[in-house]
Amino acid sequence: MIADAYQYADWYSTTVSDEERVEYLQQIADGHVVAAYEGYTFTYAHAGAAESYQVSTVNESLIEAAAELETAIGTPEDSVVQSKLPEKYPDVLARGDRSVKGPGAGLVWIKFDHLPADAPPQVVGHTRQTRPQTTGNVHCQDLLLENRGSPGGQGIFVETPESLVALLSGQEQGVDRVALA
Incomplete structure (x- = not known):
C-alpha cells in the first residue's frame, strides 16, 4: 500500500x-x-x-x-x-x-x-514460522511461506467459544491438532 x-x-x-x-x-x-x-x-x-x-x-x-x-x-x-x-x-x-x-x-x-506476553489476546501473522508460536496471549499463525516446498507444515487456526487450536498438515498425510488456548 x-x-x-x-x-x-x-x-x-x-x-x-x-x-x-x-x-x-x-x-x-x-x-x-x-x-x-x-x-x-x-x-x-x-x-x-x-x-x-x-x-x-x-x-x-x-x-x-x-x-x-x-x-x-x-x-x-x-x-x-x-x-x-x-x-x-x-x-x-x-x-x-x-x-x-x-x-x-x-x-x-x-x-x-x-509483542509482549501481556499483550491483548490475539492471533497474528506477519512473522514467518515453521510451527505455531505462542507468547503469553499472542499466537502467531504465519506458516505458509516458511514451509513452502516442504511436506506438511501448513496449518490453520480454528477458534471456538471454548478453545483455540491449530490444525497442521502432517508429513504423513495426517492432520495434527495442537491446542493453543
Whole structure:
C-alpha cells in the first residue's frame, strides 16, 4: 500500500500497476480487507499490537488511509502522501522504533517477536514460522511461506467459544491438532 514510504522495492505495491493498486484500495474501502477483526476471545490482525485497540477504530483508520492514498496514485503526490500516512494513522501504519517492523510499529508492521506476553489476546501473522508460536496471549499463525516446498507444515487456526487450536498438515498425510488456548 505504501512501499515508497519504507523503500522496499519488492513489495506487492511496487510490482503492480496503478490500476491494480487502486483495485486493492477499493477492496479496503468496501470492507473486504481489514486491519483487524474480532473472534470469540481473540482479536485477529495481520501483525498485532502491544496495546489494546478498538477493532472498528483501526478498520476505519485503514479505510481513511486507503482513501487518501487512492486519490494520489499516479500523481506526483503519491510518494508524499505515502510518507505522511504512518504518522497520521499510527495505530495501523506506524513504523517501529528501531526498524519498520520493530517495537512501536502499527498493526500492519510489528513483528511477533516484539509483542509482549501481556499483550491483548490475539492471533497474528506477519512473522514467518515453521510451527505455531505462542507468547503469553499472542499466537502467531504465519506458516505458509516458511514451509513452502516442504511436506506438511501448513496449518490453520480454528477458534471456538471454548478453545483455540491449530490444525497442521502432517508429513504423513495426517492432520495434527495442537491446542493453543
